[in-house]
Amino acid sequence: MNLLRVRTEAELRASGCIKWSEAPADVLPAWVAEMDFAVAEPITAALHEAVDGGCLGYGPADATTGVGEALANFASAQWDWAFDPRRVVLAGDVVDAISRVLATLAEEGPVIVPTPAYPPFLTVVGHAGRRLVTVPIDPDAVEATHDLVGIERELRAGARTIVLCNPHNPWGRSFPREELEALRDVAEAHGALVISDEIHAPLTLPGATHVPYAAVATPGARVVTVTSATKTWNMPGVKCAQIVCGSAEDAQRLRDYPMHPGQSSLGAVASRAAYELGGPWRAALLDQLDANRTLFTELVSGRLPRARMRPLEATYLAFLDARAYGLASPGEAALERGRVWVDHRPWGPGGEGHVRVNLATSPERIEQIVERLAAAWER
Template identity: 40%
Template sequence: MANDLLGTGGSATRNPLTLLTVDELRQRTSTKWRMHPPDVLPLWVAEQDVPLAAPVADALRRAIDLGDTGYPHGTAYAEALGDFAARRWGWHDFRVAHTTVVPDVMMGIVELLRLVTDPGDAVVICSPVYPPFYSFISHADRQVIEAPLGPDLRMDPAALDDAFRRARAAGRKPAFLLCNPHNPTGVVHRRDELETVAELADRHGLRVISDEIHAPVVLRGAHLTPYLTVAGAENAFAVTSASKAWNLAGLKAALAIAGPQAAADLDRMPEEVGHGPSHLGVLAHTAAFDAGEPWLDLLLDGLDANRTLLGQLLAEQLPAVTYHRPEGTYLAWLDCTRLGVPTEPVAEPGVASQLVGPAKMFLDRARVAVSAGEVFGTGGAGFVRLNFATSPAILTEAVTRMGRAGQAYRPATD
């Protein structure tokens, strides 16, 4: 069992999503498996049902054996990411000197917003989008302006232009918080789309911060373009980590990266921010980028298979639900509006634990936990987000349960 959990031995060429049973997963104490009662199958928060990749486990074990649990030091994390970015995305001018370690991606984003915007300034986001964008921006005393995605769930240039214009009118130092790839839709932005973002940001005077936490999780048929490789993005930032691809959210460490014209701003990052990352986190993320690609490739094959399986299951079990096939991430954005489940506004956009609409129905009637689309902002009502980074068996059982609940559901009539 130990070898299987580590992804070594006989499991070294196997799909990481197939290595753990439900009983093993229920021994975990993280939020995915402890938020709900044991009869609930959790397909909500972005944790994967996988064992640690062997290089990550080995790095952590070595540190524990040595008692190497002090403060992080050096640039090995940034160097590993730079090498990974060159191999994976063709980003050959990645500059280690233009990076700094931050506690996690969202804290890095907030600190960057504090560097380049002032209290009261506007931050544009493309809704529906990752719920903490709303809460973190508002808690930092900045205002949110939405630029809703188009009907194809891709960024709408006209909506961006209008939102950027309004953001510029609302304050001296507006910003755009990009999600690349996009959560919850799974869209991987094309280079031409990102070039449009850069052109509009330059025209209206917005600084761009790109959340690229899901960047390594790009599925067959799509290609990730790091925002900082796009012409016109020289004064922008990106923030990323290995946490989503290698399931390391509990090992805190991320990297903020500045374009060449933004390096001076990054140099103003307060010293105390660098005390937030965990040394074990830095070691784990470094090992993932440095030696975790074989494991990642097996994972991506498994996710691609699950992506296809999910489409088949929905067609069989929930034909009223429209499935937008994701290009990246392991998150599926499901249109459940045809089920007729009443929706209602959430108390506070951005609080991901709120359950309304179809998500509440699936929890109550199917004992399957998915994320309510309403918490993702404008455009989310009637949708749910489903995390398919689990075993085919769990995915099949969950969608089968959802299908029975959906078929039995009858909208209330006057």
């Protein structure tokens, strides 16, 4: 039985979720990171049961939800990464979690964000009252690797925190252990806090391996991992991100933060169900995403010969370099001329002229996406 069901366009447009309901009727949406697949049955069953049981009050204390244990068991089985579930602090969503970590655990001093970056990284730093410093990678480099010389320069100049995205959105990259170790050596030499956003880790595609940053960090070094089941299991509307702290003290400081926790009781139910029962659905998803990236790569080389795409190792988000088309905004051109909505938010230095394409859909829709991009760009 195929556990993965692609929702019809009518269902998606009626769902009230952002990706399809914000798109005009003639526009094919391939932007925000929502998937066109129906949510896994064990998750919807757990949510129905929770709603029927009246689970609509404030979320209980972190430990009562069982989410920390569920994540710890998942991380140990998937990546051989062991941590004490009592160090897992729940938050609303991952961006909220980063904001809380910056405000609570980060020392005074600028915050380094390698770019191109997931756009909210570029704004959350300022909202948390810190100065942002970007360290771009060269968009013409063959491999999207961190600029460790640039990162070290900013640390010497006073930066105290690095926001890492592992695996990387929008590069679609899974960092090999040696690269994370090299980053660790630089960060730890300066005593910097590393906030590692690993929301895309369970979306590591066949052929690549996810290495949790915390698993390569030296014990006692300052590291916080932020993650959530909502990206992999396609349910960002139920809020329950997880912050895995490097120490019990950091966990306590986060819990003391004077703000009502943003996670929801339903988010906790859904997240626990995802980690504990969502394995078969995730396996079917990864098979489909593997086929989709192959199809997309082939279609791009045939129909968009001037676009450049690095190998997609993780996530379902392909980062297309469209600079060779010489368009002022390839994303706007795609929308206006091709009626396809690809993500063209500002990615920071090094991301100019790039768009991000959401591949979590049917092969037929992927073909349409490429045809529409070709109609917009190849003229």
